[in-house]
Amino acid sequence: MVLGAETLAVSRALAMPGEPLRTLPELRSENGRVRTQLIVQNARFRVGDRTLHMPAYRFEHMAEGSLPGPTLRVKPGDRVDWDLANLITPTGIPDGATPAQQAMFDQLDYTNVHVHGLQVSPGENHDNVYQVLRPFCAPERYTYDIPGPDTGRPQPSGMFWYHPHKHGSTSHQAWQGLSGAIIVEGEIDAVPEIRDLRERVIILNGLLVNPAGEVPRAAMVPNSGFSPFSPIPSQPTDMLLTMNGQLRPTIDIRPGELQRWRVLNAAPHRFFWLNLDDHDFYQIGQDGIPFASPRPVKRILMAPGNRAEFLVRGGDPGSYALHADIYEQGHPGGARPGWIIGSVEVGGAPRQDPMPTRLVAPPEMPDLPIANRREIRFKGEISGNDPAGDQDASGDGALVPVKFYLDGKVFALNRIDQKVLGGTVEEWTLINEDVFQHPFHIHVNPFQVVAINGQPTNDDTWWDVIALPSKGALTIRIYFRPDVSGKTVYHCHILPHEDNGMMANLFIYPPGTDMANPPPVPDTPMPSGSGPCTI
Amino acid sequence: MTRLGLALLLASLGTGAFAETRYLPWPEDGAAPRPYIFTQQHNVENRPDAEGRVQLIRKGYPLQVQLPGNPAIWSFRAEESENVAYRGRTMVYSPNRIAGTESLLVFDLELSPEVRDGDEGRITFTTDQLPSALERVVPGGVFVLRFTVIDPG
Ligand SMILES: [Cu+2]
Numbered sequence: 001m002v003l004g005a006e007t008l009a010v011s012r013a014l015a016m017p018g019e020p021l022r023t024l025p026e027l028r029s030e031n032g033r034v035r036t037q038l039i040v041q042n043a044r045f046r047v048g049d050r051t052l053h054m055p056a057y058r059f060e061h062m063a064e065g066s067l068p069g070p071t072l073r074v075k076p077g078d079r080v081d082w083d084l085a086n087l088i089t090p091t092g093i094p095d096g097a098t099p100a101q102q103a104m105f106d107q108l109d110y111t112n113v114h115v116h117g118l119q120v121s122p123g124e125n126h127d128n129v130y131q132v133l134r135p136f137c138a139p140e141r142y143t144y145d146i147p148g149p150d151t152g153r154p155q156p157s158g159m160f161w162y163h164p165h166k167h168g169s170t171s172h173q174a175w176q177g178l179s180g181a182i183i184v185e186g187e188i189d190a191v192p193e194i195r196d197l198r199e200r201v202i203i204l205n206g207l208l209v210n211p212a213g214e215v216p217r218a219a220m221v222p223n224s225g226f227s228p229f230s231p232i233p234s235q236p237t238d239m240l241l242t243m244n245g246q247l248r249p250t251i252d253i254r255p256g257e258l259q260r261w262r263v264l265n266a267a268p269h270r271f272f273w274l275n276l277d278d279h280d281f282y283q284i285g286q287d288g289i290p291f292a293s294p295r296p297v298k299r300i301l302m303a304p305g306n307r308a309e310f311l312v313r314g315g316d317p318g319s320y321a322l323h324a325d326i327y328e329q330g331h332p333g334g335a336r337p338g339w340i341i342g343s344v345e346v347g348g349a350p351r352q353d354p355m356p357t358r359l360v361a362p363p364e365m366p367d368l369p370i371a372n373r374r375e376i377r378f379k380g381e382i383s384g385n386d387p388a389g390d391q392d393a394s395g396d397g398a399l400v401p402v403k404f405y406l407d408g409k410v411f412a413l414n415r416i417d418q419k420v421l422g423g424t425v426e427e428w429t430l431i432n433e434d435v436f437q438h439p440f441h442i443h444v445n446p447f448q449v450v451a452i453n454g455q456p457t458n459d460d461t462w463w464d465v466i467a468l469p470s471k472g473a474l475t476i477r478i479y480f481r482p483d484v485s486g487k488t489v490y491h492c493h494i495l496p497h498e499d500n501g502m503m504a505n506l507f508i509y510p511p512g513t514d515m516a517n518p519p520p521v522p523d524t525p526m527p528s529g530s531g532p533c534t535i
Numbered sequence: 536m537t538r539l540g541l542a543l544l545l546a547s548l549g550t551g552a553f554a555e556t557r558y559l560p561w562p563e564d565g566a567a568p569r570p571y572i573f574t575q576q577h578n579v580e581n582r583p584d585a586e587g588r589v590q591l592i593r594k595g596y597p598l599q600v601q602l603p604g605n606p607a608i609w610s611f612r613a614e615e616s617e618n619v620a621y622r623g624r625t626m627v628y629s630p631n632r633i634a635g636t637e638s639l640l641v642f643d644l645e646l647s648p649e650v651r652d653g654d655e656g657r658i659t660f661t662t663d664q665l666p667s668a669l670e671r672v673v674p675g676g677v678f679v680l681r682f683t684v685i686d687p688g
Contacts, residue, residue: 051562095558095591095685211561211568221576223601224627224639227569232577233590236569332632333601333639383603383633384576384672398584399672401576435631471631 021249021342024181024201025070027059029078036060037139038162040111040178041087043067044213047240048247052213054176055088067245068203068266069162069180076155076186077148083139086111092214094233105217106531108172109135113142114165115182116305117288117464119155119444119481120144122488127443129165129489130413132527136534146184153481156363156462157186158288159201159262159307167411167503171268171495175208175215177245179266188290193356197260197311200251204302204324204341206267207240220496221401222382224333228269229496232401241270241324243342251322251344253314258353260284262309265302268495270336271437271467273325274308275299276344278315282355285309289446289462290360299325303439305465305493311355314346330436330470332382363462365448366479371424376490376504378440378468379433380404380497402500404492410501414523416487417504423482423511429475432468438497441465442478442490442506451475465493485510487521558687561593570597570643573658573680575672580659580679582672594652594686598644600660602678603629605638607664609678618647618656618684635666652686 027036037060045052045067056065059082074080088109093102112131120127125141133140147155160182164173181201189195208229210216218231227239243249253259265272274281275298282294287307300308326338379391380402387397391408403410406417420426427450430440446462453472468474491503507521571592579585592598598619602609604626611621622643629639644658658680665676 095593096589096683212559213562221574223572223574223599224629224641225570225572225599230572230574230577233588234571234573234577236571236596238569330632332603332629333627333641334629383668384574385668385670399576399582 019246019249021200021202021251022244022246024068024203024244025062025066026073027061027070028073029075029080032075032078034072034074034078035081037085038082038113039085039087041065042089042091045245047207047242047245050209050213052207052209053091054215055173055178057178057180067177068205069178071181071183071201072162073183073185074146076146076157076184077150078146080144080146081141083141084111084113084133085139086133086135086137088135090217092210092217094216094218094231094235103531108169108217109532110166110169111164111173112140112166113162114443115144115160115162117160117446118144118182119147119484121484121486122443123486129443130524132166134529135532147483151483153363154186155184156289157184157188158285158290159183159264159309160288161264161266161307163266168499171220171499172215172217174266174268174495175206177205177207177242179203179205179264181262181264183262184288187360188284191356191359193258193354194260194284197258197353199260199262202243202261202263204263204265204267204272205242205245206270207242208237209240210235210237219401221384222332226337228331228336239270241267241339241341248340249342251342253312253344253346254348255314255317255346255350256353257314257351258311258355259314260309260311262307263302264307265304267304269304271304271327271329272302273299273327274302275323275325276312277320277323279312279320279344282311283308284311284359286461287446287464290362292360292362293358294356301327301467303437303465303467303493304495305439305441313353313355317346320344320346330434362460365477366425368425370427371421372426374418374426374428375431376428377407377431377433378438378492378502379408380436380502402496404497404500404502406502406504409504411503413526415505416507416521418506419509419515419518420480420506421509421511421513421515422480422485425477425479427475427477429473430468431473432471435470436494436497437467437470438502439465439467439493440474440490441493443488444484444508445478445480447476447478449474450477480508482511484508487524558685560687568596570599572599572601574601575603575669575678577680578673578678579681580677581674590680590682591685592646592682594646594650594684595688598646598658600642600644600658600678600680601639602660603633603636603666603669604640604662605636607636607662607666609640609660609662611642612659612661615659616657618650618654619644619658620647633666634668636668646684650684652684654684656682656684
């Protein structure tokens with residue numbers, strides 16, 4: 001095993017090697033429709049030598065929850081309807097917590113669901129991340145109309161995902177592994193060299209658990225060590241880096257066989273710098289958006305929220321380690337340690353699958369003038385020395401453990417931070433004042449990176465999450481599709497940063513709006529009630 | 536976490552009502568136990584907003600205190616500590632995270648071997664050169680963590 005120089009301890013999460021990578025349960029749309037319930041309910045899972053106890057997703061037809069959640073397969077033009085049911089009961093309660101103290105963290109069991117990367121309406125009963133669903137309250141309906149060819153700009157074919165997005169609870173629930181893949185099938189799946197390949201849907205999670213196998217239900221602060229966060233009050237924690245909920249599973253492949261891997265980093269904090277011994281990756285898509293041709297790469301860096309889709313060709317027979325390489329992402333106490341997350345077993349009858357040379361025509365950036373240029377500043381405060389509020393907050397109020405700002409401000413539900421016009425192209429410069437490589441994510445519309453620290457990139461890759469350079473800047477170009485308007489968010493995809501303020505509101509006005517005098521945005525109602533609904 | 540949630544947490548953690556509670560053993564699964572880690576945010580000394588905060592520590596787990604420093608150093612105060620033993624210090628490079636500090640000072644400690652369920656204890660560290668970025672969270676450069684030992688096994 002490979003360990004980072006600054007690792008203070010080795011994870012106790014040793015593998016049970018040899019277990020084959022599991023295929024996650026799937027639900028596929030039929031005749032352009034899917035209708036189900038998405039149920040979140042506590043379950044127990046055997047991971048390595050431990051039993052974990054945490055909420056897990058399942059679809060209505062499934063008897064048991066899955067860690068991570070089941071896969072949804074759809075096509076552009078489909079309509080997805082699901083009712084989210086929250087059956088979460090508390091876990092991870094600190095020793096000695098009184099009922100009153102426990103109630104302070106009730107919101108860690110509130111949830112909602114976001115379909116990350118789908119270019120769908122963010123409105124009420126659609127991809128609405130302002131929804132707050134308390135446990136055992138009536139299920140909440142979500143409907144997604146995935147853009148089809150009739151829109152002129154169909155949803156790209158690739159890997160997207162769903163996960164909870166309740167502000168304040170997102171990191172807790174991501175550390176519980178609440179995440180699932182959404183595969184949009186389309187043009188790239190018809191490429192002859194790709195159509196018949198064996199496919200692996202791989203979800204990487206970072207599960208932060210106490211010795212009871214539960215995620216601490218408490219405020220969290222960063223620390224040095226293999227497990228990067230500690231609760232207040234403290235509990236011992238461990239970090240389990242899993243593939244499809246397994247520790248170090250094996251993936252079988254034949255010599256010369258091409259396999260299609262779709263990989264999602266669903267961990268809330270850990271970057272995965274993927275590297276397979278003696279094998280290259282042939283990347284065919286990023287964040288769900290396919291490339292024009294495969295790009296051979298030795299390693300792929302995945303910030304939290306990123307997806308990478310690539311082909312792997314089996315080499316000489318043997319066993320090869322799949323690494324999350326040591327990576328300095330700016331966390332206090334140094335680099336996240338390197339770790340072997342799985343292995344590839346090459347064996348069986350050789351094949352010689354042809355490598356595709358051409359894939360599909362990627363979406364194009366419309367040739368429009370830049371309608372607006374903006375700057376967004378990223379800054380965090382992890383000393384624990386500041387009272388609640390924005391960056392300039394002062395006074396004798398209670399100190400908060402950590403604070404993260406966009407433009408000096410923490411998230412406020414009804415402050416509209418940016419107003420944009422659908423159907424236009426804008427350039428945003430994302431300025432990172434920290435060494436943390438905050439991964440920027442924006443809902444609904446993907447973007448291209450046109451400059452790094454002011455220097456042009458000449459790169460037409462589309463992203464929906466991208467890590468900012470330490471103490472540097474990225475300039476992105478974004479097209480706001482004209483047929484989706486409403487209130488939504490952009491934020492850091494290190495979810496403990498998002499939960500502690502690093503999120504802001506964006507309002508997309510429909511084309512034709514007079515942006516010199518835009519209509520006011522109605523307030524999103526504050527959630528009412530607390531604790532579970534009575535059963 | 537909402538600001539309200541945090542304010543409530545910091546205002547009211549701990550009422551000392553744990554004495555009657557039963558604690559379930561944690562499954563060990565034969566592996567080395569991970570440490571309880573305490574950072575500057577766990578300090579209770581001279582922190583009205585942390586008064587009454589309860590920290591229970593299960594017997595058998597290592598302890599770590601991690602405090603930002605360099606150039607400031609932090610020193611263990613044996614005479615102001617109780618029921619813990621000091622097991623050494625590491626300086627971990629951590630520049631540009633917290634103003635005025637280049638490193639994290641990582642201290643290993645453990646419960647005194649003779650402690651029993653219900654015993655109370657205290658860990659104290661001090662510095663003479665408190666970075667201004669820590670002056671409210673560790674007032675006066677005195678870090679104190681109070682705990683009660685539990686032994687569910
Ligand atoms: Cu961040």
